[in-house]
Amino acid sequence: MPKNTLGEHLRQQGMSRRSFLKFCSLLASGMALSPALVPRIAQALEATRRPSVIWLSFQECTGCTESLTRSHTPTVEGLIFDAISLDYHHTLQAASGHAAEAAREEAMKENFGQYILVVDGSIPLDNPGFSTIAGISNLDMLKETAKGAAAIVAVGTCAAFGGLPKANPNPTGAVPVSDIITDKPIINVSGCPPIPVVITGVLAHILTFGGLPELDDLGRPAAFYGQSIHDRCYRRPFYEKGLFAETFDDEGAKKGWCLYKLGCKGPVTFNACATTKWNEGTSFPIESGHGCIGCSEPDFWDFGGFYEALSRPTGQTGKNAVYGVAAGTAVGAAVWAMNRAKKEEAVRGHEKLTMDELNREGEES
Amino acid sequence: MAESGVIPIALDTATGNVRPLLHEIRHALTRLLNTGEPTVIDLGALPLSETELEQLQAQLGKGEVRAELHALGVSLIQETRYSGVWLIRHMNESQESAGMFIEISKMPELLYAQMEDIQDGLGRLEHELNEQPPF
Numbered sequence: 001m002p003k004n005t006l007g008e009h010l011r012q013q014g015m016s017r018r019s020f021l022k023f024c025s026l027l028a029s030g031m032a033l034s035p036a037l038v039p040r041i042a043q044a045l046e047a048t049r050r051p052s053v054i055w056l057s058f059q060e061c062t063g064c065t066e067s068l069t070r071s072h073t074p075t076v077e078g079l080i081f082d083a084i085s086l087d088y089h090h091t092l093q094a095a096s097g098h099a100a101e102a103a104r105e106e107a108m109k110e111n112f113g114q115y116i117l118v119v120d121g122s123i124p125l126d127n128p129g130f131s132t133i134a135g136i137s138n139l140d141m142l143k144e145t146a147k148g149a150a151a152i153v154a155v156g157t158c159a160a161f162g163g164l165p166k167a168n169p170n171p172t173g174a175v176p177v178s179d180i181i182t183d184k185p186i187i188n189v190s191g192c193p194p195i196p197v198v199i200t201g202v203l204a205h206i207l208t209f210g211g212l213p214e215l216d217d218l219g220r221p222a223a224f225y226g227q228s229i230h231d232r233c234y235r236r237p238f239y240e241k242g243l244f245a246e247t248f249d250d251e252g253a254k255k256g257w258c259l260y261k262l263g264c265k266g267p268v269t270f271n272a273c274a275t276t277k278w279n280e281g282t283s284f285p286i287e288s289g290h291g292c293i294g295c296s297e298p299d300f301w302d303f304g305g306f307y308e309a310l311s312r313p314t315g316q317t318g319k320n321a322v323y324g325v326a327a328g329t330a331v332g333a334a335v336w337a338m339n340r341a342k343k344e345e346a347v348r349g350h351e352k353l354t355m356d357e358l359n360r361e362g363e364e365s
Numbered sequence: 366m367a368e369s370g371v372i373p374i375a376l377d378t379a380t381g382n383v384r385p386l387l388h389e390i391r392h393a394l395t396r397l398l399n400t401g402e403p404t405v406i407d408l409g410a411l412p413l414s415e416t417e418l419e420q421l422q423a424q425l426g427k428g429e430v431r432a433e434l435h436a437l438g439v440s441l442i443q444e445t446r447y448s449g450v451w452l453i454r455h456m457n458e459s460q461e462s463a464g465m466f467i468e469i470s471k472m473p474e475l476l477y478a479q480m481e482d483i484q485d486g487l488g489r490l491e492h493e494l495n496e497q498p499p500f
Contacts, residue, residue, distance in 0.1 A: 017479035019436035022455060026464050028407070035405035035466065232412070275412075280461050 006083050006207065007046030013082070020046075027080070031201045031213075032223035044208045045083075051207065052111040053118060054104060054145055055089035058138040059131050059165045059174055060121030064156040065091050067193035068200070080200040083207065087115075090133065101134045108148050116206060117149035119177050122158040122165045126173030142180060151185045151212060152177060153202055157295060160188035160219070167301035178219065185212050188219040192295035195276050198224045216270070218298070224276075229266035229284075229292045232274035235259065253289065263307040264291025271296040380412045383421050390450055393469035397449055403470035425452060425467075434475055438463065442473055 004012070010020060024042045028035055057065070069092070086092065087107035088100070095103055107115060119142065124130040128137030136144075146152060154177045157163040165174035178186050187202055202221055205213045213221040230236065238244070238258040245252035245259055258264070266274075269292050273284040285292055291307075294300040303310075386406070393404035413421065428444035438457040445452055451473050455464040468474075493499065 011481070016436055016485075017481040018434065018475055021475055021479070022434075022437050022440060025405075025466065026455060029409050029464050029466075032410065035407050038405070280459075 004050065005046060006048050006050055009050055009083065027201075027204055027208075030197045031205055031208075041208050044210075045204075048207050048210075050083060050085045052087050052107050052115040053084045053203075054087055054107055054115055054149075055092075055118040055120070056133075056138075056141060056145060057090060058119065058121030058123050058142070058159070059172065060156065060158050061164075062091055063193040064120040064199075065089070067191075068196045080204050080207075084116075084203060087111075097134070101136075104145070108145060112148035114150050115148065116203070117145055117152045118155055119152060119159045120155045122162050122172075122174035122176060123180060124165070124172035124174050126171075130172045139180065142177065146181045146184055149184055151187065151206060152181060153199075154178065154186055154188045154190075154219075155199055156194055157190045157192045157297075157300065160190040161298035163192065164301055166299075186219055187212060187215065187221060190218075190220060190225075190296040191271060192300075194296070195224070195272055195278070197276055198272060220270070220296075224272040225270040225296065227270065229269045229271060229274050229286070233266055233286055234274070235286060248289070259286060259289075259291040261309050262291050263293075263305065263309055265294030265297070265300070265303060265306075265310065266292040267310065269294040269297050269300075379414055379417060382411055382413055383417050383424070386411065386413075386421065387424065390447070390467065390469060394447065394449060397469055397471070401471075403468065403474075405469075406467040408465040408467065422452065425450065432473075432476055436475075440475065442476065 007020070010023075015023070021038070021042060024038050024045065025035065028038050028041055033041070055065075088104040090096075090100055093100060093103065121131075121138070123138045123142055125139065128139060131138045133141060154160045158165060158174075159177050162170075162174050162176045165172055166176070176188075178188070189199055189202055191198070198221070201224065202213065205221070213223060216222050216225050218225075230239070233239075235256060235258050238256070239260060243252065243255075243257040244261040245257045246261060247253065248262065253259075253262075260267070264286065266286065273292070274286070277284045277287075293306045294303055297303075389406065393406075396402050396404065408418075426446035428446050428448060428450075430442075430444040432442040434440040434442060438455070438460070440456065441454045443452045443454075444450070449469060449471060451468045451470070453466045453468055453473060453475070454462065455466075457463045
């Protein structure tokens with residue numbers, strides 16, 4: 001573990017105390033914490049030692065790392081990333097081959113019990129040869145590295161829930177980290193990719209408070225995944241009024257109406273996109289005219305098609321929920337409550353709603 | 366492409382949060398007067414439409430003090446027409462908006478010279494006078 005504290009490290013980088021306080025204010029805001037906590041955050045960050053972080057990439061596309069490293073710079077994300085001691089990340093590190101693996105082993109040995117393990121990508125169980133690093137199977141490397149970890153951050157939907165590799169028919173037998181490691185605290189930072197500030201917000205929370213943030217029932221930080229996209233969507237008033245775009249180029253689309261009928265998964269998707277937004281806070285998919293694809297939810301690839309209106313799981317919600325769409329009631333809440341409780345059964349048993357059905361039911365209501 | 370300009374992709378939907386926010390500021394000012402306790406409100410944590418943000422800024426107006434801080438990018442600190450209520454807009458080094466706060470205090474914390482920076486400055490001045498006197 002590096003000997004200098006984070007405060008010392010930042011001062012060595014030439015950061016003034018004022019800059020540090022500004023950084024802490026923005027960090028608190030990014031972590032969805034009260035500004036009243038800024039002095040405590042500043043005090044804790046100054047005193048903490050830069051933690052060793054080992055980042056393992058398994059069956060993944062490197063999109064999660066891209067999300068983090070391509071975020072606008074210099075930013076709070078960049079500063080937090082600087083504030084950790086990233087001892088192993090085979091995409092970013094200069095070392096390769098035996099030297100890279102030696103760096104991982106050394107970091108594990110020196111910081112046993114204290115390092116943070118970040119994982120992106122799912123783990124194939126069918127055949128170890130499907131994904132290996134330096135001849136070591138993902139399964140073996142995860143088990144070995146997890147032993148000395150203080151906590152594990154599963155970054156991206158693949159590590160958190162299996163993601164694309166686990167999508168039906170799951171040819172590699174992909175599983176998420178939590179299916180393998182059961183004796184360590186795991187924080188799921190889902191998304192394909194996750195929002196950069198959410199990744200760093202979790203690291204910052206561990207740095208600041210020395211523990212895990214409050215998690216939802218899927219192991220995700222509640223500060224960022226506590227509300228659905230639908231809850232915070234600026235198009236929600238149109239949903240309430242039953243005003244929906246029917247195609248991507250009709251009058252409704254041009255007027256910015258709700259994209260539910262075009263397959264938006266906002267009502268069953270929990271993430272901070274609608275408030276944190278993407279690309280320097282410019283917009284998020286719905287603001288760009290495309291429905292949410294639900295990328296931070298388990299099994300989102302198997303939801304039934306990005307452009308299919310939300311599925312109606314057999315025997316789970318009944319007709320009233322669908323009526324609610326056109327009637328402008330809180331169907332979103334009903335659908336996600338069902339979704340959270342019986343997600344896997346629902347996904348297995350769902351039947352798709354056609355646009356005709358939605359229209360007909362809208363007329364009936 | 367010309368057509369896309371007329372699509373209202375960023376609709377301005379009122380949230381009704383301006384009035385409650387002004388009352389929160391009123392409570393904070395009362396607290397500042399009675400106990401000296403400052404308050405900071407993170408505007409990024411509240412849903413506000415563009416129009417409402419403009420309404421809020423218009424209501425707060427501009428007071429006697431305006432300061433510009435250059436630390437991790439520019440921060441603009443504007444006293445409002447209610448003395449003790451400061452509007453703070455942080456930008457990053459790429460001039461992008463990074464956060465917006467209302468601070469209710471006698472002086473925003475960021476404007477105070479910080480002891481660590483004073484210590485650094487003293488060290489630099491002593492070094493320069495000893496090693497490379499400018500005059």
